[in-house]
Amino acid sequence: MAVKNGVLSDNMQQESPPPSPKPVLGSRATLLSIGVVLGLAELSYMLMNFSAMPVYLKFRMGYGETLITFIGTAFLFCEGVMKGPFGILGDRIGRKLLIIAGPLVSVITSLLTLLVPAEHWYLFVLLRILDGLGAAALWPSALVMMADLVPPERRSQAMSLFNVTYLMAVALGPLLGGAANDLTRYLSPNAVPERSSFYLISVLFLLTAAMAAWRIPNIRPLHESHPHEHEAGFSMSALVHSLKQIPHTLLMAFITFFGIGMCMLIIKLFAMQEFGISESVYGTLLLVPALVIAGVSVPLGTIGDRVGKARAVKIGLGLCAFSMWTLIFIRSELALVLGGSLIGVGFVIAFPAWMAYISSSCPPAQRGAIMGSVGTVQGIGAMLGAPLGGYLYEHAHIRVSVLPWISSHYAPFLGTALLLLVSWFLALLTLKEPQDFAEENG
Numbered sequence: 001m002a003v004k005n006g007v008l009s010d011n012m013q014q015e016s017p018p019p020s021p022k023p024v025l026g027s028r029a030t031l032l033s034i035g036v037v038l039g040l041a042e043l044s045y046m047l048m049n050f051s052a053m054p055v056y057l058k059f060r061m062g063y064g065e066t067l068i069t070f071i072g073t074a075f076l077f078c079e080g081v082m083k084g085p086f087g088i089l090g091d092r093i094g095r096k097l098l099i100i101a102g103p104l105v106s107v108i109t110s111l112l113t114l115l116v117p118a119e120h121w122y123l124f125v126l127l128r129i130l131d132g133l134g135a136a137a138l139w140p141s142a143l144v145m146m147a148d149l150v151p152p153e154r155r156s157q158a159m160s161l162f163n164v165t166y167l168m169a170v171a172l173g174p175l176l177g178g179a180a181n182d183l184t185r186y187l188s189p190n191a192v193p194e195r196s197s198f199y200l201i202s203v204l205f206l207l208t209a210a211m212a213a214w215r216i217p218n219i220r221p222l223h224e225s226h227p228h229e230h231e232a233g234f235s236m237s238a239l240v241h242s243l244k245q246i247p248h249t250l251l252m253a254f255i256t257f258f259g260i261g262m263c264m265l266i267i268k269l270f271a272m273q274e275f276g277i278s279e280s281v282y283g284t285l286l287l288v289p290a291l292v293i294a295g296v297s298v299p300l301g302t303i304g305d306r307v308g309k310a311r312a313v314k315i316g317l318g319l320c321a322f323s324m325w326t327l328i329f330i331r332s333e334l335a336l337v338l339g340g341s342l343i344g345v346g347f348v349i350a351f352p353a354w355m356a357y358i359s360s361s362c363p364p365a366q367r368g369a370i371m372g373s374v375g376t377v378q379g380i381g382a383m384l385g386a387p388l389g390g391y392l393y394e395h396a397h398i399r400v401s402v403l404p405w406i407s408s409h410y411a412p413f414l415g416t417a418l419l420l421l422v423s424w425f426l427a428l429l430t431l432k433e434p435q436d437f438a439e440e441n442g
Contacts (some may be wrong), residue, residue: 031149031161033215034142039165040208041103041138044201046173048110048131049075052197054269055181055279060194061118065266069390072265073383074125078132079139080379087140087372095141096218102138103208106131110202114195136379140372145216147359147371154305162352164297167344171290174268176200178279248430249358252423253374254381256317259419261385262412266393270409275333285333289341297348304353310431313357316350317427319343321420328406328413361434389415 049072057063057071090098109127116123143162177197184193263270271282304312323342327335358374389412396411 030217031146033211034146035161035165037099037208037212037216038142038162039168040204040211041135041142042165042169043173043176044103044106044204044208045131045135046169047177047197047204048106048201049128050264051174051177051268051279051283052194052201053113053128054265056113056194056197057124058269060192061121063118063121065269065390065394066387067121067390068269069265069386069393071121071124071128072390073386074128075132075135076261076379076383076386078129079135080132080376080381080383082133082136083140083375083379084373086136087144087370087375090141090144090372094218095145096212096216098137098141099145099212099216100209102134102136103205103212105134105137107202107205107209109134110198110205114198140375143355144359144371147355152356152360161298162355164294166351167290167294167297167348170344171287171294173283174279175283175287178281178283182278182280248426249361250374250377252426252430253377255419255426256423257378257381258385259381259416259423261382262389262392262415262419264382264389265386266390266412270393270413271336274409275336277333285337286340289337290344293341293344293348296345300345300348303349304356308433309353309357309360310427310433312353313350313431314424314427316346316348316353317420317424319346319349321346321417321424324413324417324420328410328417357431357434385415385419388412 053072054068057068058065063071086098109130113124113127116127146161177200180196180200181193184191184196268279268282271277271285272279277285303315307315320343323339323346326342327339330339355371358371361370392411392415393409396408398406398408398411398414
């Protein structure tokens with residue numbers, strides 16, 4: 001695909017490509033700073049949405065899984081739907097302001113959460129909507145800034161920094177949140193232990209915003225440094241036309257994250273209820289494999305640069321699908337750890353290649369808009385999957401004679417495994433190596 005008149009074209013030849021901005025001085029240090037900000041943000045959002053909120057709503061507010069996942073869906077909905085518009089806004093005004101503003105919103109919402117009475121559940125929905133706005137402002141701008149700083153042949157490697165930060169959050173988030181709550185239970189039996197995590201979350205979001213303000217440079221938007229790019233570059237019609245050129249990519253994004261959404265908000269409750277473990281034990285089970293995978297995620301993330309972005313996506317998705325089915329057929333804490341570890345390996349192979357694939361398939365002037373729009377499709381998938389997963393977890397009736405441990409709690413995980421398998425087959429049939437846009441001034 002090529003760009004002509006600011007839009008994608010099926011023609012493999014590229015006519016007079018507009019120059020992209022050269023990497024800024026100190027781009028390696030900037031990438032590292034973005035990685036630190038992403039790490040703090042991931043840790044904060046992981047703690048809030050997937051560790052603290054489900055436990056607080058279940059054991060403090062007394063809500064059922066259907067309502068818990070509905071509240072969590074408010075975050076996923078707003079984050080997903082608004083990634084596209086915020087990606088466009090970042091293309092127009094620059095990215096630093098959005099990266100700072102996003103976490104600042106959640107500094108306040110994490111504390112206001114503790115003031116909501118149980119009978120006013122809709123206020124939890126409102127607060128999660130605000131969190132979703134903050135996340136939607138942060139992620140497209142940070143990821144696109146990373147893509148802007150490196151050439152296409154090193155983009156998978158750069159995107160693997162996101163994997164490191166995500167896995168560190170997976171490793172440390174449940175452990176820190178669970179330890180804070182369990183420590184409060186031990187030290188102050190009369191206190192409300194589930195509140196402790198939210199004080200920690202507020203501090204982490206504040207550190208995220210402070211780090212972004214201190215270390216991330218205020219890189220000028222593309223249209224300011226290249227006025228001709230502004231004239232022939234972004235337009236809404238160009239964006240719509242561009243997205244029409246990658247329908248299989250959008251469909252894959254939707255299916256994959258619909259499946260992930262079905263289990264993402266209830267995985268901690270599942271582990272605690274099915275295996276009878278505490279919050280701290282749950283965090284400990286995740287710690288070692290997540291840290292190991294984080295350590296190898298950079299070399300694994302470069303697979304897309306070495307064997308091809310599309311092929312790496314296929315390898316990673318296949319491993320995720322296979323591992324998800326393994327978790328269902330083998331019931332034990334060890335299988336949970338090993339299967340989860342293999343899913344993590346598949347993720348760190350597929351995700352950076354996926355982001356690099358998308359960024360290499362679109363013109364630089366529209367990169368934020370297109371990557372944000374793909375993120376929107378992913379968010380819509382997760383948004384629809386999460387409440388369905390919560391409903392199935394609470395109400396489905398499943399019995400498999402040869403697998404007697406399979407119960408309603410396994411229903412959303414069966415859905416996830418099936419959809420990951422469908423997404424893998426779709427990748428095998430449709431993904432081809434992208435034609436990189438010329439990125440050097442001519």
